[in-house]
Amino acid sequence: MLHPTIFFISWLVADLVIWIIRWFLLQKFIVSGESRSHYATDLALLFGLIWAVEIGIGTAGCIISVDPVLQVLACTSAVSMNGAIAMRNQGIPRYAFTQILLTDIPMKLATLFQPAPLLRILILQAPMYLTGLWVLLNQLNTNLIKAYIAEFESIHSATHDKLTGALNRLGIVNIVAATLDSTEAQSVETSILYLDLDGFKKINDENGHATGDRVLVSFSNMITGMLRKSDAVARMGGDEFIVFMPDTNEASASLIAERIIEKLRVYTAQNKAYAGLGVSIGIATNTSLTTESLDQLISRADFAMYAAKSAGKNCYKFG
Template sequence: MSNFHSFPSTPFIRWFVKDNQSLDRDIRLKLLKGPFTSRAALVAAGMNTLLVCSVAVVLHPTLFFISWLVADMVIWIIRWFLLQRFMASGKSSLRYATDLSLLFGLIWAAEIGIGTAGCIISQDPVLQVLACTSAVSMNGAIAMRNQGIPRYAFTQILLTDIPMKLATLFQPEPMLRLLILQAPMYLTGLWVLLNNLNATLTTAYISEAQSTHSATHDKLTGVLNRLGILNLMTASLNSKTHGDSDFCVLCLDLDGFKKINDANGHATGDRVLVSFSEMVTRVVRKGDAVARIGGDEFIVLMPDTDKISASLIAERIIKGLEDYAGKYENYEGLGVSIGITQTSPSEQGSVDQVLSRADVAMYNAKSAGKNCFRFG
């Protein structure tokens, strides 16, 4: 299931999920996804608490237990609605959808804790066993499901556990008060478990991100490699997000690079490639993608643009390289030929065909005298 959750908007809810602020945004979003990833978990939790509440009402049809049953059902319905309508379906039009989902997760935990406390105070051994077993099992599920946000998960556990422990003070069996003595060890163990699970999950996400980055980025320059840009171009051709918005592809090939590389060594050639990629990255727009697809050949993908904008970028790249080469005597003759093609997502064509058109245009630029751009 796709994840459509976002970071919380309110300071109160943000406090519960602000761990790992130094991590990449995508990793932090992945760590936050626990409460939004499984309808099955929500259904199982709802059936569990509904069973305990129903048994309590059957055995003791008091106002407290009837209210507990009603509250449990209402809270579950709201949580299901938020997950189904604003998270799972990807149609989130509610600004505070994430905040509300996390808030009602806390309210749900408090409701379980208060209801469990009522079962203990009732002195009914059946309810005491059922409610305490249910609460402890729910805490384990909370730790596993929300391990990416340990502060939030531990707060849920506290809201579930503390009322249950305090309730032992208001019933006549003194041995049950041993639960209070057990609380520090139990809660410390869960806190350690949560942090260990979180560390393991975080390491896994970081390793995944690094692996993905290595597979799609050029090791020398840090820009995208052939696989990375082909993936983006494929997505652009298949895009339904921007309708029929055109995108432009620029094919760049350095002129005079081989001569400089042969005369000055590969280390100098590498510095030229790195400097050129950095310059191009600075020149293009924030949403554009730069890739080195091999040797001294680069690709720029410009989504939602036209030939005029692409021309301006091409001119800036040519001028930027001229200024760079002018600083070094041994870089004489260094330039760039650029081929540009404009494509619409509605066109029937492949990535290879788009690249081929841009490549032909680039060779036309070389034939026209190099250090210029042509359209294809």
């Protein structure tokens, strides 16, 4: 409005075009399915840099115009945008700093092409200003990473057993809920194995809790190594574990139970201090599992495990 020249009209048009393109790319990025573009993110980053160049050139034009109103508005707006860039892109600090350079350098250089000598102080301020923003960006990035790590560790601690690293009861419930999000998973046969170590108390009492802990960790790792990625192991407390196996019928579950029993037998044979250690396994299956029926399925497997103990231990029974 103050200077309707070709330069400023072109700047307005360019800004609107870039804004529309970036908005369109955002819509392509947030949608799901086939309509989502594979290159939306790359193009959004590219046009973010193009936008920064456009802002830098426009700001430089405002300074060269010698209009004090435009100079004040352009400089304060550019500095404000750089602060927003730092906050918005703290996850990608090098990219953010590149945007800041593209907006800031043209503004500083433009002071050389206007008559007011005091505005060239901006050039002297540039090293300190850019250094400060670089330090700020890296500090923001460090804080963001720490926050994500703390969140992950908090979730992991709440859903996993601290000793063995296996899931706990809450963790296995979450796994079941995530599995059942798939419609197909709700109609397939699911198996639960309830395992209890036989002779563990004797080993724990005779050799100490440190030895008992090593047995539990080794047993947990042993089970995990025998399962598929879709299966899950949880420690229910003490020397009791459960194995959640989606898309597994009784025949497949019994094969896994036999392998666990045999693997533990070989393990105890190689470690004489663990003589007498065995495992009783209860198996329960369900063809329409829900998160509400999970407790019932675990209860059936638990009863079957006690049946295995009554049958002589170191064996498996179906519930």
